[in-house]
């Protein structure tokens with residue numbers, strides 16, 4: 075079966091600075107793919123370019139194709155993009171308040187999402203469907219609440235309900251639990267997982283949290299300096315990272331480190347547009363040689379490989395424990411059932 079999302083040669087730039095270089099990415103039907111990397115590596119810009127939501131001064135070229143949509147998304151008119159977004163392609167961002175209309179009851183917002191895209195016709199039927207969708211994200215009784223009357227975790231669950239309202243072929247989540255209290259993070263993750271599994275939607279999941287990727291995703295792409303430097307099945311990349319950057323990232327995320335003194339990747343991420351030519355990681359890499367001033371070729375297949383002149387070949391020597399410690403069901407620390415009445419804003423502060 076053909077891929078749900080096919081991104082080819084995606085390049086994002088602002089004025090003379092290239093922020094994302096030549097990204098190729100595919101997500102298969104029902105596949106859950108993680109996109110990881112340090113802050114500033116270009117993950118969010120990649121997602122925004124796919125969604126056609128880049129700021130005005132930021133430009134994308136390359137190709138983004140989505141199953142069931144007969145036109146190219148890069149450069150498509152806003153009118154066409156807004157028909158695709160929310161129907162075929164849905165998104166959940168970090169801050170739920172930016173996705174919700176503060177002046178509209180949340181039940182109406184879920185109903186509106188279905189009415190706009192014609193998933194359901196008639197306001198009464200849409201309200202009933204919205205209410206049952208809210209029940210399914212364990213928000214029974216809150217349909218008449220306004221966003222400010224809900225806690226951060228409840229608001230994000232409303233956003234998840236809206237995102238899934240039209241059974242999208244692909245859901246893109248960009249740090250969907252980062253702004254939430256730890257006690258509700260697992261529940262929101264669980265709802266996302268249940269939602270995409272039930273609908274057989276594909277998932278592109280952006281996060282800093284490698285343990286979450288190990289739990290949620292089947293395949294992972296590692297970004298640094300606006301480039302994909304490694305990709306492959308999660309288990310393989312996390313237990314046998316080949317790119318020196320992936321190795322450093324995993325070592326710095328070792329959740330089981332006994333003394334908590336984790337190794338760090340030396341140096342800092344350079345400012346946007348100031349990464350070195352050749353291998354973008356070479357100024358921070360202990361293995362760099364003169365060869366690294368040239369762009370490393372991609373080794374492997376389109377869905378699994380790396381771009382490094384001096385890859386790690388010592389199988390299993392990198393720190394893989396992030397995988398072991400993350401392989402627990404995300405539902406184990408679920409938020410208690412939502413109150414039947416909306417909470418007051420005073421008690422709603424888990425964001």
Ligand SMILES: Nc1ncnc2c1ncn2[C@@H]1O[C@H](COP(=O)(O)OP(=O)(O)OP(=O)(O)O)[C@@H](O)[C@H]1O
Pocket residue numbers: 088093111112113114115116117118119120129132282345346347
């Ligand atoms: N509108 C813009 N104009 C100029 N530079 C930008 C713009 N938006 C993002 N950048 C820069 O592009 C780089 C990549 O940003 P992006 O937000 O994609 O990183 P990220 O990997 O998602 O980081 P984080 O995990 O912190 O969200 C960053 O250095 C950022 O400062």
